[in-house]
Amino acid sequence: MKRSPGSHSCTASPWCVLVCWVAWSGLPPTAQACTLGARDGATLQQGAVQLAWRSSPAAIANGQPFTLQVAVCPAGAQLLRVDASMPEHRHGMNYRPTIKPLPAADAGGPVRWQVDGLLWHMAGRWELRWDVQHGGKTEVLRTSVTLR
Numbered sequence: 001m002k003r004s005p006g007s008h009s010c011t012a013s014p015w016c017v018l019v020c021w022v023a024w025s026g027l028p029p030t031a032q033a034c035t036l037g038a039r040d041g042a043t044l045q046q047g048a049v050q051l052a053w054r055s056s057p058a059a060i061a062n063g064q065p066f067t068l069q070v071a072v073c074p075a076g077a078q079l080l081r082v083d084a085s086m087p088e089h090r091h092g093m094n095y096r097p098t099i100k101p102l103p104a105a106d107a108g109g110p111v112r113w114q115v116d117g118l119l120w121h122m123a124g125r126w127e128l129r130w131d132v133q134h135g136g137k138t139e140v141l142r143t144s145v146t147l148r
């Protein structure tokens with residue numbers, strides 16, 4: 001197939017049209033933007049990245065393992081790392097959590113992960129930290145939870 005001048009424009013190739021559509025679909029007012037709802041949990045924002053999390057069990061207990069359900073926008077963002085520490089005590093957890101991707105419910109919607117194997121072994125302020133990669137940048141999102 002011969003390429004004519006100007007064939008690099010988006011109208012030339014169906015694949016290119018699709019890529020452009022996906023790239024633009026994150027911007028309003030086009031359909032089905034990546035949104036996080038109340039059922040996804042507490043939301044945090046850093047740069048272009050939005051993250052919602054909830055724990056299972058909902059009330060984290062001292063010395064008991066727990067799981068996190070994490071949902072991230074925009075679509076295509078990658079959860080690289082999850083960790084927790086007690087900044088006042090300068091220590092982390094004694095366990096390394098594992099990150100498992102969950103199947104996406106719909107294209108263009110939130111990306112979801114389950115994080116297993118967290119355990120907080122003492123009462124006080126814990127800082128949860130997520131490293132999320134998006135658009136060649138890594139954003140760090142943090143929140144504090146006080147364990148009684």
Ligand SMILES: [Cu+2]
Binds near residue numbers: 122
């Ligand atoms: Cu401590």
